Amino acid sequence: MSDRLDPDAPARRLLLGRDLAAFGERTALVTADEEISYAELAARVDQAGRALGPTRRLVLVAGANTVDAVVGYLGVLAAGHVVLLVPDEDRAIESLTRAYDPDVVCRTADGAWRQVERRRGSAHELHPDLALLLSTSGSTGSPKLVRLSYENLRANAESIAAYLGVRDGDRAATTLPLHYCYGLSVLHSNLIRGAGIILTGLSVADACFWELFRAARGTSIAGVPYTFTLLDRVGFDTMELPHLRYVTQAGGPMPPDRVRRYAELGRRRGFDLFVMYGQTEATARMAYLPPDRALTHPSAIGVPVPGGALRLAPVDEAPDGIGELVYSGPNVMLGYAGRPADLALGRTVDELFTGDLARRGVDGLFEIIGRRSRFAKLFGIRIDLQHVEAGLESDGIRACCVAGDDELVVAIEQAERRGDARRLVAAGCKLPARSVRVLVLPELPRLASGKVDLRAVAALAAEPVPAAPAAVDGTDLRLLYAEILDRDDVTDDSTFVGLGGDSLSYVEMSVRLEQVLGVLPVGWHTTPIRQLRAGAGEPSPRRRRTLDTGVALRAVAIVLIVGTHADLFTVRGGAHLLLALAGFNFARFHLTDAPRRRRIRHLGASVARIAVPASLYLALVALLDHKYSWQNALLLNEAIGPRYGAQRHYWFVETLVYMLVALAAVLAIRRVDRWERRWPFLLPVGLLTVGLAVRYDLIPLSFEDNFTTPATLFWFFALGWAVAKAGAPWQRLLVTVAGVVAVAGYFGDPLREAVIGVGLVLLAWMPHLPSLPGLNRVAGMLAGSSLYIYLIHWQVYPPLQRLSPLLATLAAVVAGVALGVVAGRATQWLGGLRFRQRAPRRLRAHQVRPRRLRPTFR
Known part of the structure; x- marks a missing residue:
């Protein structure tokens, strides 16, 4: 069982809790309905903490972007209890309640914030340093948790506030959920400096978000790569945001061209872009790229945060200069928890092996090369799935890749790019086309953090694949369209033009269709297959054959x-x-x-x-x-x-x-x-x-x-x-x-x-x-x-012209047809080459061989 609260425990020295009152009447929280001063926030936090009683307890808090959730979270933390911070979703709350049996559950129910005591006192032994439990990056409701101490939270908040230059007059918007370590770090690093928080659950794609941001004189925005996709859609580059000082990006690699574009935009519009790198296991941040380096080194994660250090650990079969990135600093977690008994453990981790492959440039900047855990091996080729995704992103295709036993499944949102995705991945990874399956989804499933939900994609990829339609006497029109246009998304409602057909493929398609239909109807290229299908079949010998004019x-x-x-x-x-x-x-x-x-x-x-x-x-x-x-x-x-x-x-x-x-x-x-x-x-x-x-x-x-x-x-x-x-x-x-x-x-x-x-x-x-x-x-x-x-x-007819103009003409025509055949067979190879050239070097997949890292994304 836990001890009673000690007034001298680390929580009592945590600025995020009791010392909020020191900032007085300065604005702490701004919502669409009210402004709350630090003095008022401190009073509410103190009241929430006292309501939990004198015994140290495990308190599950549903982390919504609301005043009640922020007060509840800070109250538990300030009073010295342990916070289990989870998404404000029934499934996650129920899952982690079953797994960790919290003493108290704080959440929104029936439109009101409620504190439900599941027992008096506590059923747990809680280590004195333990302050916060967060799900590991990429998981929602998973029983595997990261154990963070009071010192972890304080040190990382101070470090982030230092390199961002957070001022007491700043006002940061909550563009990310509170239960996500990145969103939580925005709250910590601003409160620790007495800055204001614009508290909202609105998306950056919502016009109301920007109305609130302007009205509150917002100075900073935080985003994952998907956030910047949304910013592009809403025309962020043309917005008037007179108080914006800096924009931060983390939560996964962003394409270098987009990093450079936003850095250039910031230079023109007067804000800084901070590209950052971190993991939940490091509380939040481990590295950042100084804004003045974003234009020249858009692929880099930068330098260690103040107080931290990075090194490269050797990796078998990796080339010289590339190793696993290892971080050390006061923000490294105590360790993992997989069950309630683990909450009594002290520090089990001294430095963090990130699982990311990286290198360090001569300028001292670190750059991520790939992730060790996201490699697949198909047909003897080792493929970095993250780099395949990044390469497709550089080609304008949003994708998530998962590996099966004998195939690579590529989930995308753009149905019209299905054929492109399959062709580029097969050519780039040197895989047979039949081993690349493209799964078209209305939208890639995402976690609340904005990251793609890999588990959900893997589950969708594992579902049975409907059998392909069988050919009917070799005349199935869908198969014919799929063959000529290299598309595997052909349906009865597809048209030649809709599938990307052009004047070059039109010739072959019209001739082949004429063999099937006998007479091509006017406008066949814009006619759905289901309307053409009625004429499918071998033409009668008496049927007049035609040729497209x-x-x-x-x-x-x-x-x-x-x-x-x-x-x-x-x-x-x-x-x-x-x-x-x-x-x-x-x-x-x-x-x-x-x-x-x-x-x-x-x-x-x-x-x-x-x-x-x-x-x-x-x-x-x-x-x-x-x-x-x-x-x-x-x-x-x-x-x-x-x-x-x-x-x-x-x-x-x-x-x-x-x-x-x-x-x-x-x-x-x-x-x-x-x-x-x-x-x-x-x-x-x-x-x-x-x-x-x-x-x-x-x-x-x-x-x-x-x-x-x-x-x-x-x-x-x-x-x-x-x-x-x-x-x-x-x-x-x-x-x-x-x-x-x-x-x-x-x-x-x-x-x-x-x-x-x-x-x-x-x-x-x-x-x-x-x-x-x-x-x-x-x-x-x-x-x-x-x-x-x-x-x-x-080049062909001049040497033969004097000998025979007819021979010269025939030779030139035959040579041209042969050249066309060669060019057609080279199309797939050229597509892979184009993909490789356009993808940033650090985003290419790799095939690992002894002592070398050889690229397979060719």
């Missing part, structure tokens, strides 16, 4: 380009027809109903699918053939010259990329995005009008000026865009007439103008052309490889 025109255009260059025939106009087709496909696949950001992201990915292979190929060509230069490799020849000779061979690719990048920038503007959605046909017609003003020299441009090729030829692109958005017959007629009239006489070559004019008429009025199965396959192959045929034909 856009696919046919692409195939014809690329053959005309190559054949003309190889002198097999002279029929020009293919490149300009391809520009119109590019505008047509831009409108169909990128100007969808998707949100603006998703539109821009989709367009950016499509631009990359053109620009990246072109740049890589031209870089190789420039090394082997001095007719080409670095301007070609960087797609800058049209921009900076020289605009003549062989270096102009690739004007078409550069012009198309310039146009798409410019349109992405323009459509990223909210107002333009709204205009396009409101007037989908009127906007391209307006742009076509401007383009035609250039075509007819109403806006004169010199062909010798840089960038004139995109400017003078944009009207072809706008023409295709307008055709795609022309829904009514009168709209199609208007665009057709405008296009044919504008093309007539433009080149002074009737045949060339006829090629483009006929192509425009077919595109506007005939969605599909009669065809044959074999012809469809050839056209699909040519259209799908058109970019690669265009790239390589300049």
Whole structure:
């Protein structure tokens, strides 16, 4: 049984308790309804402590962000009793009540704060130094508790107040729950300096929070990484917060780019950003990054807090310079408790082995590399799950990873990124794609601290997986969409455009669908699969086969380009027809109903699918053939010259990329995005009008000026865009007439103008052309490889041209198709490479080998 309270016990010397009255009439707590002075708070705390009686007891306190909970907590602590601080949730309260049998339970019930005595006196033997019991980081209601002493609380509060420079005029908002060690440390470090607390349970995503914060003249905000995600959503960077002095971040690593961004914002707006590192086992804080180092070292956790020390303990199989981070200081816990009998124990821990792998830079700053406990081993590869998550975060995918027996489960919130997540993780970790399962959740489950609830995710991942739909005679449309678009989230309500399809994947999909459906319905790319499914099955031999007009025109255009260059025939106009087709496909696949950001992201990915292979190929060509230069490799020849000779061979690719990048920038503007959605046909017609003003020299441009090729030829692109958005017959007629009239006489070559004019008429009025199965396959192959045929034909046909123009043309086409196959197979590898390059170095997964730490996130 416990002893009676000793007035000279450590609790009586704890500033957080009895000495609150020393700050007099200074404001202690501010809520939406009242302000409470330190003198009044001290009186309420004293009353709460006296109500517990003279015998030292174990008191469970439900830690809500309310005045009653703060008074109750401080009252128990100040009177020398032991606080078991838990979330204000029935499940956690019931679980820990069963596990530790507290003498008193203080919580909100029926709208009022109640103190329920479960017995008179105490059933426990409580060590004299024991002050507070908290759940370990990441657990809620777990019987494993951290035992903290009065000295732990005092030392850490003083340390935090010192490096933050807390002033008595400060007012800190409770953006985190009281039962979480980070939220609790905000209370401690401000009360110990006589500063004010803005006490609220509102989220930073709530406008009422900011009204209270401004009215109370708030000076500091604390947040975990998820808090900063919410701050981004509510436009924190534009808020007027005249009294804000500093912002703190802890509770897990935040992406370096976000750290840097908030540090830069603070420099502009007059507040400091403190990135901090800690664990419940160290009361709260172990390290902090001085604000002036956040811009230059955004990945670091910084230096030890005042009074503490950090060292690196050797770890087997880790490379030199990397070890487990070990902390020592007066805030290190007494030890763990797993049962009531452990509350009688004294100190069992002298220093804290954090479980984090870290290194120390030459500048003395520590940096976390990974966590030892979150490694999974699949197919002989050791993978750091935390680094996989951070790498995905850098790619814009919020994720939580858990490992099964033979698979890696990646839980995400963004259904449209399912395929990206699976592909990036498989490529980055060198795992078979079948061993990566993506679990889409409405929202990642989180603890009250804002951290992802790993146990909840693991439980969801362990649930039985519904069987995949079986193929029906090889024609199941969902499986076909999943195969071509590399998506595993295909449903009967999915559409080609909704799943991220673009002009490149459109070719293969249209040809394959035509084999299944026989005749592709108009607008199939925006039609849900359930509506297309009715036509699934092998087409009848008598059934007319058709070919998508856009696919046919692409195939014809690329053959005309190559054949003309190889002198097999002279029929020009293919490149300009391809520009119109590019505008047509831009409108169909990128100007969808998707949100603006998703539109821009989709367009950016499509631009990359053109620009990246072109740049890589031209870089190789420039090394082997001095007719080409670095301007070609960087797609800058049209921009900076020289605009003549062989270096102009690739004007078409550069012009198309310039146009798409410019349109992405323009459509990223909210107002333009709204205009396009409101007037989908009127906007391209307006742009076509401007383009035609250039075509007819109403806006004169010199062909010798840089960038004139995109400017003078944009009207072809706008023409295709307008055709795609022309829904009514009168709209199609208007665009057709405008296009044919504008093309007539433009080149002074009737045949060339006829090629483009006929192509425009077919595109506007005939969605599909009669065809044959074999012809469809050839056209699909040519259209799908058109970019690669265009790239390589300049190197293939010249040596063979004199021998045979036909052979030269066929060789160039075959070489282009082969290059397209190679590029397609390299896509997954390039995706992994992009992921690895974008992820911060410290966030990459690792494969541990003897004496080395080799990266597997490649």
